[in-house]
Amino acid sequence: MIIRPELKTHFECQPMVIIISGPSGVGKGVIVKELLNKESKLAFSISAITRQRRNNEIEGKDYLFFSQEEFQKKIENNEFLEWAFVHGNYYGTLKSQVQNFLSYQYDVLLDIDVQGADKIKKLVPDSVSIFLLPPSWAELETRLKLRGTDDNCEINKRLNRAKEELSYFKNYDYWVINRTPEETVLCICQIINAERHKINRIKGDIFYD
Ligand code: 5GP
Numbered sequence: 001m002i003i004r005p006e007l008k009t010h011f012e013c014q015p016m017v018i019i020i021s022g023p024s025g026v027g028k029g030v031i032v033k034e035l036l037n038k039e040s041k042l043a044f045s046i047s048a049i050t051r052q053r054r055n056n057e058i059e060g061k062d063y064l065f066f067s068q069e070e071f072q073k074k075i076e077n078n079e080f081l082e083w084a085f086v087h088g089n090y091y092g093t094l095k096s097q098v099q100n101f102l103s104y105q106y107d108v109l110l111d112i113d114v115q116g117a118d119k120i121k122k123l124v125p126d127s128v129s130i131f132l133l134p135p136s137w138a139e140l141e142t143r144l145k146l147r148g149t150d151d152n153c154e155i156n157k158r159l160n161r162a163k164e165e166l167s168y169f170k171n172y173d174y175w176v177i178n179r180t181p182e183e184t185v186l187c188i189c190q191i192i193n194a195e196r197h198k199i200n201r202i203k204g205d206i207f208y209d
Pocket of ligand 1: 021022023024047048051082083084086087091092093111112113114115116117
C-alpha cells in the first residue's frame, strides 16, 4: 500500500528585514511609499532622528523627531538596533519598531544609510540589502535641487556625501538603478518575491505532520 503524504500547498516563511540605501535625492522616499502600497506583508520601520522636521514630513509617519538629549537617552537605554551620525544629525533604527513588526510576521523595510546597513547586515546576516543608484550623477544633482527641501549648502553637503556613499554599493546584496519609480518598484518586488522563496526561510517541513 502506498502511503500518500499530505503535501503542503503553502509555506510559512520567517519574516525578513529588508534594507534600502542610496544617496540623498535618489528617490528612496517615493519607492518606499509605493512598495508599502504594493506589498501587504511589508511594514516600514520609522526611524528616530534629530534633524529638523521638513514641511512635508509627518511626525510618526515619516520619522520620530527627538532632541539630541532625548536621542542620547535612547542610546544609553540601548533602544537602538543601530544608529549613525548622518549629515550632522543623529538617525537610528529602534529595536521596538523592528521587533514588533517581525513578531506579527511582517517583513520590515529599513530606509537607512550605508553605516546603518553595515551594522544591520552584521546583526541580521539573512537580511536583504538593496542599493538604489541614480541613472547618472547629473540626474542626482537635478533631483536634489528639484526636491526643494534643502538649501544650497545642504545640497552640496549631501552631494559630497553621495560620492562617498556610492562607493559602498558593492557591499549590498542587490543593486537597482532608479530610472522610473514603476520600473524600480517592480524590480524590488521581484527581489522580495525571490527572497521569500528561499528554502532557508521556510518554517517547518514540506509535508503536513
Ligand atoms: P534625510 O535627512 O534625507 O531624511 O535622510 C538622510 C539619510 O539618513 C538617508 O540616507 C536615510 O536613508 C538615512 N537614515 C534614515 N533613517 C536612518 C536610520 O534610522 N539609521 C541610519 N543609519 N540612517 C538613516
